[in-house]
Amino acid sequence: MCEKICIYQKKAVSLHKISKQMKNYSTLRSLENRENVESNGIILCMKQEGIAVPPGIDMMYPYIILSLNLSGTSHCLYDMKDIRAQKNDLTFFLPGHIIRHLEPSEDYTQAWLLFDPSKFKDSELKFNPSDMELLSQSPICHLTDEQAENLLLLLGAINYIASRSEENLPNKHRLLEQQLSVTYELYMSIRHEQDTEWNKDRMGHIYLTFCNLVVEHHKEERNVNYYAKLLGYDPRYFSKIFRAYNDGTSPLEWIQNYISNQAKRMISEHPEQTIKEVAFQLGFPTTANFCRYFKRATGIYPQAYKEALSTSEDA
Numbered sequence: 001m002c003e004k005i006c007i008y009q010k011k012a013v014s015l016h017k018i019s020k021q022m023k024n025y026s027t028l029r030s031l032e033n034r035e036n037v038e039s040n041g042i043i044l045c046m047k048q049e050g051i052a053v054p055p056g057i058d059m060m061y062p063y064i065i066l067s068l069n070l071s072g073t074s075h076c077l078y079d080m081k082d083i084r085a086q087k088n089d090l091t092f093f094l095p096g097h098i099i100r101h102l103e104p105s106e107d108y109t110q111a112w113l114l115f116d117p118s119k120f121k122d123s124e125l126k127f128n129p130s131d132m133e134l135l136s137q138s139p140i141c142h143l144t145d146e147q148a149e150n151l152l153l154l155l156g157a158i159n160y161i162a163s164r165s166e167e168n169l170p171n172k173h174r175l176l177e178q179q180l181s182v183t184y185e186l187y188m189s190i191r192h193e194q195d196t197e198w199n200k201d202r203m204g205h206i207y208l209t210f211c212n213l214v215v216e217h218h219k220e221e222r223n224v225n226y227y228a229k230l231l232g233y234d235p236r237y238f239s240k241i242f243r244a245y246n247d248g249t250s251p252l253e254w255i256q257n258y259i260s261n262q263a264k265r266m267i268s269e270h271p272e273q274t275i276k277e278v279a280f281q282l283g284f285p286t287t288a289n290f291c292r293y294f295k296r297a298t299g300i301y302p303q304a305y306k307e308a309l310s311t312s313e314d315a
Contacts, residue, residue, distance in 0.1 A: 041115050041116040041118075041119030041120060041176070042113070042114070042115045042116075042158065042162045042176060042180075043113075043114040043115075044112070044113045044114070044155060044158055044159045044162060045110075045111060045112050046111050046152075046155065046156065046159055047070060047109055047110075047111055048109065048110055048111070048112065049108070049109050050104060050108060050109075051074065051101045051104055051108075051110075052112065053101055054101075055101050055102050055103050056100065056101075056102065057100065057101075058098050058099070058100050059098070059099050059100070059101075060096060060097065060098050060099070061093070061095060061099070061114075062095050062096075062116065062118075063095060063114045063115060063116050063117070064092070064093065064094060064095060064114070064115055064116075064117055065091075065092075065093040065112065065113070065114050066090065066091070066092055066093075066112060066113045066114075066183075066187070067085075067090070067091045067093070067110050067111075067112040068088075068089075068090050068110060068111045068112070068143075068148060068151060068152070068155075069085045069086060069087055069088060069089045069090070069091075069108070069109075069110055070087065070109040070110055070111060071087055071107050071108065071109045072086075072087070072104060072105040072106070072107040072108030072109060073085065073086050073104060073105045073108060074101075074104040074105075074108050074110065075101075075102040075103070075104060076091075076099055076100060076101045076102055077098075077099070077100040077102070078093065078097060078098075078099055078139055079097050079098055079136075080098070083139065083140055085140060086142075088142055088143045088144070088145065088147075088148045089140055089141070089142050089143070090140070090141055090142075090143055090148075090151065090187065091139050091140045092135050092139050092140075092187060093139055094132065094135055094136060094139070095117065097136070111152060111155055113155055113158065113183075115180065120176075120177055120180065127184075128237060129232070129233055129234060129237055131188055131191075134191065135191075141187075141190060141191050141194055142194075143190065147186075147190060150186065151183070151186065151187075154179060154182060154183045154186065155183070157179055158176065158179045158180065158183070161175045161176055161179060162176060203241060203244075203245045204245070206231060206241075206245075207242070207245055207246065209231060210227055210231065210242070210251065210254075211254075213227050213230060213231075214227065214254070214255055214258055215258070218255065218258060218259055218262075218282075218283070219282060219283030220283055222255055222256075222259065222293075224238070224239060224250075224251045224252050224255065227251065227255075228251070238251065239251055239252075242254075256293070256296065256297035257297060259282060259293070259297070260293075260294055260297035260298050262282065263278055263282060263290075263294055263302060264298075264305065266278050266281065266282075267302065267305060267306050267309065268309060271306070271309075271310065275287055275290070275291070275302050275303055275306065278290070278302065279291075290302065291303070
């Protein structure tokens with residue numbers, strides 16, 4: 001990612017003075033801005049005094065909005081959560097959330113980018129669920145002076161590209177995709193550095209919730225997809241973050257280990273029960289199905305485990 005950022009920053013440096021000459025948009029509600037979003041998928045303002053929308057009004061945008069505080073302080077409610085930004089604070093507002101902008105300080109200035117994610121849904125710009133959850137919970141982070149300058153250089157390049165016509169810049173949309181992708185990656189790399197502890201605590205909560213769900217539903221459901229959907233995650237992504245948190249153990253392995261341990265406990269504590277009875281109590285449709293499942297998890301069939309247990313006790 002670093003190499004990619006450097007490449008685009010070099011391009012942005014030469015375009016920075018040009019981007020300052022581009023027209024600033026005064027309000028998101030103007031017809032001109034709506035047409036710009038519909039045609040390019042992007043609106044950008046390099047420097048604006050005050051806020052771009054009337055204060056005190058609840059608004060829900062279908063767009064992603066980045067706002068970098070250049071000076072002063074701003075104040076808004078994001079899904080009724082109080083968000084206050086100072087110089088070099090960057091807010092990343094997601095679509096579908098209610099934003100109420102309040103009066104900023106008199107010296108408040110900002111640079112902002114608005115773009116329509118539906119215009120770039122087939123591009124390399126991808127948003128993963130954990131990032132979206134993080135941004136929904138806390139849409140603001142603080143940048144260093146160097147990070148803020150790097151972001152402004154990227155925004156300058158986006159501003160310039162968005163202002164060009166398709167005739168003058170045939171690969172315009174592709175360039176916008178690349179610049180947006182780099183901007184997003186830069187922002188999320190900063191967020192991940194700052195929010196390591198938040199991610200750790202959040203994953204711990206997800207892990208415990210998953211374990212409790214398995215304990216509650218293992219007799220009816222042994223499929224990872226079922227639990228991932230209950231938790232609101234794509235199954236593949238859930239398996240990935242679960243492995244990262246749980247030292248390489250997959251959620252499927254965790255389920256198998258839990259059920260096989262339950263079976264071992266039942267066999268050990270109630271030797272009079274048949275394997276068929278154990279299978280029935282654990283919710284398996286047939287004894288054969290349970291035996292195959294137990295063998296995959298432990299490397300031994302349940303009857304062999306029962307006999308080995310009985311032999312060790314006799315000895």
